[in-house]
Ligand SMILES: [Zn+2]
């Protein structure tokens with residue numbers, strides 16, 4: 001009787017140990033490999049008028065978190081051009097010219113004093129908002145800096161075109177439209193902040209030869225063609241997932257661009273998009289891409305590698321228009337790395 005009891009206790013004990021071991025293994029495996037379930041974004045660093053903050057969300061089941069920038073607030077100006085939040089006052093430039101249409105002013109250059117190189121645009125003029133920078137408003141002027149106040153909505157076509165000495169442009173975070181060729185030929189401009197909800201016009205930064213670093217925010221959805229055409233210093237550019245098409249001539253002649261990673265969700269690369277990007281050596285292409293437009297990679301003489309997130313069969317099925325990959329010096333070494341093998345430019349499988 002006693003012996004039976006000992007055996008029973010032993011069996012139960014062993015069963016318990018086995019159960020415990022299984023449970024621990026299950027927990028360990030799950031923590032290691034679970035799909036994170038993130039909570040809501042919370043602000044962990046408050047943005048200010050000028051500085052970005054930080055938002056964070058944390059997994060409900062582990063310690064993993066993700067951060068993203070919290071948009072800066074932008075100044076909130078009174079009719080006296082003083083920020084209600086931080087008390088910054090715009091030192092408004094004398095001699096600007098204002099045209100009233102409906103209830104707001106469009107501003108342009110007027111009779112500036114000869115030595116004025118830095119322009120401060122007011123948010124309000126004679127009690128009414130300054131809503132826009134006029135078409136051609138400052139084009140061709142020898143100005144070095146322009147401060148566009150938060151609150152201003154629109155920058156007209158050609159507004160700063162050929163301002164060859166312009167090195168600094170502080171942008172209105174609330175701008176909703178930046179017109180065609182607005183910064184065309186601003187050959188000294190190195191960087192610029194693109195407002196989060198702006199529509200970007202055609203050839204916006206055409207021939208901005210010094211522009212080297214630009215981020216198109218995730219929230220921008222409409223861009224024109226030829227956005228960075230001829231930006232020969234452009235090395236780093238980040239394009240948000242909200243843009244599904246790389247527009248025609250978007251990077252044409254960007255001879256310093258060495259690599260480019262498309263956001264997942266891109267479906268089309270239009271004609272001439274990367275034409276003459278002679279330093280471009282590699283591209284990472286998502287599975288979402290359905291079409292390479294005509295001449296889109298023409299004369300990319302350094303390009304020898306595309307990393308594709310789909311299979312060989314899916315790569316071959318992508319529509320490729322005339323001369324999409326013409327004039328490659330590296331053609332003989334050009335490889336497409338698919339998930340299930342490597343193809344050359346004639347879709348022949350090769351082994352490495
Ligand atoms: Zn987790």
Ligand SMILES: [Zn+2]
Nearest residue numbers: 049075083086
């Ligand atoms: Zn402020």
